[in-house]
Amino acid sequence: MTKPVDHQWVIPSDTAAGQEVQESIIKLLEQNDFSDRDVFGMRLALEEGIVNAIKHGNRMDISKKVHVDCKLSEDHVRVVIRDEGPGFKPEEVPDPTADENIERPCGRGIMLMRAFMSLIEYNDKGNVLTLEKRKESSEVKQ
């Protein structure tokens, strides 16, 4: 692969459609020799990111779409997930590992994305999430 390849999907606010996009991106990573660990992390991050966009962003409103853009290069994958909801402030999500929050359901998805991705970033409004993962071997070299 010499130059980045772009893939785009626009799906309704339906988690089954989200799963299909997830599978398509995972297949691209596998075809491009990303490691099992990279694929594990990306699947987890995609699940969390797309489900958040559908459930919390679009509030399951079937008339609203989720836009997924995947740019793949030899050593790097970048996925941008955009919902049509009002956005949110990630810094206001409570720390799920604090003792008082440990039994609360929220915040773990963002935490897992941060742990497994090379970079995660929200736009100011909070409705566009960027996930980036460098190939495991290329991270070790840095």
Next chain:
Amino acid sequence: MAAANKRLDIQEVGDVTIASFLDKKILDENNIQMVGAELFGLVEEDGRMRIILDFTNVEYLSSAALGKLITMEKKVKTAGGKLRLCGIRPEIYEVFAITKLNKLFDIKDTQEDALRGL
């Protein structure tokens, strides 16, 4: 409990219930709801007090699934029972460790370890 579309395999060893997840991926919303309903039924409908959840088959787990496990832990504790987890592969254990849920749950390596002293 409905027998169709079961997400858990249930075995009994003495008074201990071993519930093994049948799915490789506990991700999809419907799947997670079904898993949750079956788990909670073990305590709320069947009145089981000593439960081991075996993750040997599980390759992927999302934060929504973790939410069900946290609720399960609460239900078992409220009923005065004990819950242990076992058979968790390293990548999945990392998910528990990152979210610090390895401190909330009693996690053992194997079924045999989990059965000991439960």
